[in-house]
Amino acid sequence: MIEDLTLVFFALLAYLTIRRRGVFYRLAALAVVFFLIANPAIRKKSSAPAPVLAVCLDTSSSMAVKNGKSSRLEAAKGALRRELPDLKKKFKLVFYTFDSEPRLLGESAFFNSRASGGASLISRSASEITASLPEGGSMLLLSDGRDTTSESCYFSKPVHCAGFGQLLEDDMSLKILEYPEKVFQGSVSKARVRVECPPGRGPARIRIGRPGEKGGEKPVVFSEGETVKDIDVEFIPGEAGDNIRYNVELLPSDTNPGNNSDFFRVSVFKSLMKVLFISGRPGWEYSNLRALIKSDKRIDLTSFVILRNPSDYVPFPDNKLSLIPFPVREIFLNDITNYDLVILLNFDYTKFISPDYLSLLLRHIRSGGALMLIGGEDLFSNGNYFKSPLGEILPVTECPGGSFSEEKFFLRASPSHPVTSLISGISAAGDVPLKGMSPASSLAPDAQSVLTTSGGDPVAAVRNEGKGRVMTLLTNSLWRLFFAGPETSYFYQEFFKNSFAWLTRSPLLDEISLSGRKNYKIGEDLLLRIQLRNALHSGVTVRHVAPGGQSYLPPVMVSPGVFVVKKIIEEPGPHSVRISVSGERGVRAEKVFSFTVTEKSIEEENTSAKHSHLREISRLSLGKYLGSDLFRAADIPAPVDDSGFYHPAMKNYYLIFTALFFVGLWFKDNTR
């Protein structure tokens, strides 16, 4: 400015010093000075093309909900038609529709689109579309705001949102996302729930419990701007059983209480296993096994050892002995059904109980009990158990005329059975010579061997019988493994612990534990959490079998041994997910998770509009929320105009011309 004024001063000085004051020169000089002072500007237009605006219309089913006479979709189209001329002036428009995925359409196809999508992935679609827009582009999102998933997305361009549909903004909702299939009684278990809450709403509580029980509560606090929260809710199962129902409620209730509660069913296993252990005589197998069982706090042990046979003579009065009569009637008539597992070790029942009592035991096993028969010289001598009521459920067949063998043998553990899959690699266990084998011929038709001799003869065999399970261990010399070294001692302990777990169908032995949901609606996200018992050197393959075909799902590891798979469900009907865990020797375990997808779409579940979600998208993307049920093109911010002003009087060449002009005048006047 100072420079300009200085120039003007000198120009006027030159003008006033002109001696020969011709009108033409004076006017020309004045014009030059005035032009300089006025400093006119010329707007210089930018050569850049118009910015791109992606107009995205939600075509999920919820947009078909009528709001008065017209649907949300029609209202959105109407508002867009009205503002289309102005938009076209400001932007280069591209048109998209989306439900479960975005689709680029022509203008006429866009306006002919229908609201029929089974899901509305608003955030995901907006994220994908903004990523595809050129620099300076932005997005106009027309939706009701009801997003099927609530995953966090990144928006690379501003998203300006206009909301359509009737609001229930005070509405909170709760949905169970996943829960474990099996839990233990008395142990802390978790279910994952999603809570949606309008912004600014006060704190809420989640209550979980059996129907009719008060249950435990957990507060839910949303931070500022947060509207969706996934929460782990803990519960402690009190009663054991299959399909135990748990209700989850969101408190306090709101204007739409229908979506404030959900439920799930789990199988609850007893935390305390009752074991009846009868030994035909004291021995080292009994001693070691008893010590092992007693060290396990999850086992309630009742044991009987025959300390004296009927033929033994004790030269002391009975009241000097600590022996108690073997309570056969109480055990087999009254209590047998209370035991989850019955272990008979080298027990010759013919000396003590009637075969009729074994019929009661048989009935108990078939209805869910478990039996472990451990060998010894008295177990199968004279084929006694084979001829008993238990004979038909034994996993091994009779060896006619066989007797207790004192031959040495070496163990081999099955790598494929859950009992031994993780310990079959302990080679030291196969180096310890064992002696003593009860007579048996071969495996029963539907039995599996768990331990064999190095020659392939069965040592331990198992089979399912009704709802129960049976194991026969033909030797009572496994205690030698306990003494042979730390590795073999570990083998001994794990073998028996795993056997107890397998026999009682305990979840402890599950190679694969799953948390998911059994019922989905079309458009929902399948969420399945996979936990492996042994993740070391394991690969996980997940295959989704839907009515229309199958596909592989990529498992994502979230922590060691824990994987998550997700997929949007698009087909109704029965679905299954087959999980395979492979180890060094091929497939080690498989599990199938079945679930049902109802014809009803998730879009039909709750049709109230949720503009708070759109506001959140606008906020996160640095866009603008344009309001509900209508919008104006003028409100959509255009990119900053980069056109400039051209000032010819201030350009160097004009100033030089001015200076030369006055110098010329001065020279003309002063050199004559």
Place this chain on the structure above:
Amino acid sequence: MKVFKILFFLLLSACCFAGDLFELCIIKKSGGSSPLSSSVEAVLKYLASSTSIDPPTDAVYLEVGQGIFDYPFLCVTGKGSLKDFTRKETALLAKHLSSGGFLFIDETESYGLDDFYRSVKDFSAGIFPAAALEKIPEDDVIFRSFYLQPKAAGRNSVSPSLYGVRIDGRWVIVYSRNDIFGAWARDESGRFIYSCYPGGEAQRLEAVKITVNIVMYSLTGTYKKDIIHRDFIERKLKSW
């Protein structure tokens, strides 16, 4: 190496019994003493005739080595002082007892001094430095594992108590100062060799009972402490 290991195990297993029978293994120690064979024979015979433990008729005599791992029940007898065990022997015994084994020490002669007691104390401290040799309480399950409340009797009556070392709630070493095996010893004609002092034949019967209880305890552990036995045993004790 693996082949040698297998051969070693095979050699050991060639002499041990099949299954899980009780076998008495007496530790041989140069300069030490062993119980009279008639005592051992009498103990094993009594166990076979009066209990469901059907042991082989002969005991096994072994020096401390890998072979002891075939015999969970070990027995050491001595007088004067317990012979020193080498560091390797001590380590093997510690491994054996920690793995579920059991050691019975019988002091066969007392000279009025506590030398043997002190040597047992040092020996057990060498095996289990963190566990002390202590008196076994009179109400311990070892005193009701077969017979009810037998006295810790033997041929002598040096101490009214048994001593022991407890690891993880289990007596892994039981030590008697009263020469229990001496009370069982008979000559060729079947008569008792030693008289029991001061209690006479009643004391011998108590020695018989405590012998059975010690063996039974090694095989059944805390079995008689189970709830199902408790009331029954209390009723019997009240009937005395």
